[in-house]
Amino acid sequence: MVVLDVHKIEQKYQAVNGEITALKEINFSVEKGEFISIVGPSGCGKSTLLSIIAGLLKQTSGEIFVNGEKIEGISAHIGYMLQKDNLLEWRTIYRNVIFGLEIQNNLTPENLQRVIQLLKTYELYDFKDKYPSQLSGGMRQRVALIRTLAINPDILLLDEAFSALDYQTRLTVTNDVYRILKQEQVTTLMVTHDIPEGISMGDKVVILSSRPAIVKEIIPIDFEIENRTPLNCRKSPKFSKYFDHIWKELASDE
Amino acid sequence: MNEYQLSEERVIYLIKEKRRKQMILIWQIGILFCFIAIWEISALLGLIDSFILSQPSRIWNTCIHMAQNGLLMHIGVTVYETLIGFTLGVVTGTVLAIILWWSSFIAKVSEPYLVVLNSLPKIALGPVIIIIVGAGTKAIIFMALAISLIVTVLEMLNGFQNTDKEYIKMATTFGASKLQIFKKIVFPYNIKTLFNSLKINIGLSLVGVIAGEFLVSKAGLGYLIVYGGQVFQLDLVMASVIILAIVAAIMYQAVVLMQRLVMKWYGH
Numbered sequence: 176m177v178v179l180d181v182h183k184i185e186q187k188y189q190a191v192n193g194e195i196t197a198l199k200e201i202n203f204s205v206e207k208g209e210f211i212s213i214v215g216p217s218g219c220g221k222s223t224l225l226s227i228i229a230g231l232l233k234q235t236s237g238e239i240f241v242n243g244e245k246i247e248g249i250s251a252h253i254g255y256m257l258q259k260d261n262l263l264e265w266r267t268i269y270r271n272v273i274f275g276l277e278i279q280n281n282l283t284p285e286n287l288q289r290v291i292q293l294l295k296t297y298e299l300y301d302f303k304d305k306y307p308s309q310l311s312g313g314m315r316q317r318v319a320l321i322r323t324l325a326i327n328p329d330i331l332l333l334d335e336a337f338s339a340l341d342y343q344t345r346l347t348v349t350n351d352v353y354r355i356l357k358q359e360q361v362t363t364l365m366v367t368h369d370i371p372e373g374i375s376m377g378d379k380v381v382i383l384s385s386r387p388a389i390v391k392e393i394i395p396i397d398f399e400i401e402n403r404t405p406l407n408c409r410k411s412p413k414f415s416k417y418f419d420h421i422w423k424e425l426a427s428d429e
Numbered sequence: 430m431n432e433y434q435l436s437e438e439r440v441i442y443l444i445k446e447k448r449r450k451q452m453i454l455i456w457q458i459g460i461l462f463c464f465i466a467i468w469e470i471s472a473l474l475g476l477i478d479s480f481i482l483s484q485p486s487r488i489w490n491t492c493i494h495m496a497q498n499g500l501l502m503h504i505g506v507t508v509y510e511t512l513i514g515f516t517l518g519v520v521t522g523t524v525l526a527i528i529l530w531w532s533s534f535i536a537k538v539s540e541p542y543l544v545v546l547n548s549l550p551k552i553a554l555g556p557v558i559i560i561i562v563g564a565g566t567k568a569i570i571f572m573a574l575a576i577s578l579i580v581t582v583l584e585m586l587n588g589f590q591n592t593d594k595e596y597i598k599m600a601t602t603f604g605a606s607k608l609q610i611f612k613k614i615v616f617p618y619n620i621k622t623l624f625n626s627l628k629i630n631i632g633l634s635l636v637g638v639i640a641g642e643f644l645v646s647k648a649g650l651g652y653l654i655v656y657g658g659q660v661f662q663l664d665l666v667m668a669s670v671i672i673l674a675i676v677a678a679i680m681y682q683a684v685v686l687m688q689r690l691v692m693k694w695y696g697h
Contacts, residue, residue, distance in 0.1 A: 229602055231598070231601065231602065249601065249602065249603075249604045250604075251604060253602075254602075255602035257595060257598060257599060257602075258595075259595050261593075261595050261596050261598075261599040263596065263613075263614070263617070265617050265618075265620070265695045274600075274603070274613075275603040277613070278600060278603040278604060278605045278609055278613070279603060279604060326603065
């Protein structure tokens with residue numbers, strides 16, 4: 176079943192000295208439960224694309240469908256996780272996690288029960304009355320993820336969500352997040368400039384060209400490993416093959 | 430830490446730190462004490478003219494005398510006027526700042542006016558205020574308001590506008606309305622700014638009240654200072670100024686205390 180369908184998205188910017196086409200006919204779709212990574216040369220408009228899907232930015236033309244329904248503007252079906260965790264320092268972990276539900280006036284007993292369940296499953300329940308400053312970077316990122324998952328989105332968007340972390344933490348957090356997303360069967364679309372990260376997490380990697388961006392290629396990733404994790408698949412011999420392939424694709428663009 | 434035996438270096442460090450703090454306190458008290466002592470002695474020896482510069486013992490006696498003759502009433506009047514001006518200034522200023530934050534258009538339009546009003550010495554408006562609202566308590570409160578309002582608006586607006594954009598973006602992705610963004614992000618983010626402006630404001634309101642009392646009043650510490658000057662009773666002037674300093678410090682500390690309570694409640 177297709178959860179997200181991106182159809183002929185085009186984005187132009189108007190500036191005083193001319194018109195810039197950032198995205199030119201972007202088409203792809205995401206199946207339920209899939210993890211899609213989007214990679215592309217820097218400045219190609221990856222984040223712009225994500226902002227359009229999230230409804231933060233209005234596209235020049237084209238359409239976005241979630242579960243077959245055309246969406247315009249910000250939708251409660253879509254969860255968006257930013258680079259920084261943006262936990263509100265004056266709220267406890269619990270009150271941070273319910274922030275999205277609170278905004279959407281959706282603090283129903285079932286939803287709150289779900290939040291508690293998520294906190295318990297991902298080892299954060301003991302910290303629910305603590306403040307963000309008392310948590311490590313990795314834990315904070317997990318809290319931010321649960322805050323996004325609490326609204327039960329049909330699709331999750333990750334915008335360079337780990338690039339603010341140091342390398343060590345980043346690998347651990349990536350592993351954690353991947354485990355959570357697979358366990359909760361969350362459909363995910365991630366934008367990253369880090370090719371290995373894209374390969375290690377994605378079921379498919381979408382390669383964008385440089386500006387004006389089009390979809391160059393969509394590569395299915397399959398390591399043939401049972402219980403694949405972002406860490407163990409890095410050891411697979413196929414990993415470097417995928418890497419070389421994507422690297423060449425991106426380089427041929429320059 | 431308590432379970433562990435403190436190392437020798439740690440103990441020395443702690444003792445040093447404590448000594449330092451004690452020394453600072455001793456010097457602070459010492460300077461005040463010496464100042465009063467030198468003042469008193471030079472007045473007694475006739476080195477300074479105690480008629481013009483007064484002297485600590487006479488100020489003390491004046492205070493005692495005043496305490497039996499309505500000093501509390503005068504303090505009450507000044508504190509009352511200050512608190513009214515302060516509250517009005519903070520509430521109106523914050524509301525105006527919210528409006529300016531809400532509409533960047535209004536903010537841009539009013540920018541030059543705010544800049545001019547901010548740099549204008551508000552005491553110059555004294556006569557105008559008296560003519561418009563009449564010579565009385567109202568004029569004094571208006572004076573306090575005039576002095577504190579613009580500063581509050583600018584300070585609060587600056588805080589609101591400098592709220593972390595990423596926080597706002599995060600709330601927006603959940604579909605937050607502008608009102609929700611204000612209530613749940615911008616305002617709590619600026620609790621510190623609010624208290625900074627309260628601290629500045631309590632002082633400014635007092636300046637406004639004293640200036641107002643100089644101009645129109647029949648009671649209050651400002652009135653006592655002016656009256657003392659007019660009848661050449663410098664003891665009265667000095668005593669009033671000292672009491673004023675104490676009142677100002679107490680009001681400032683009250684704001685600091687309030688800040689601590691609120692910040693604790695907000696989990697800072």
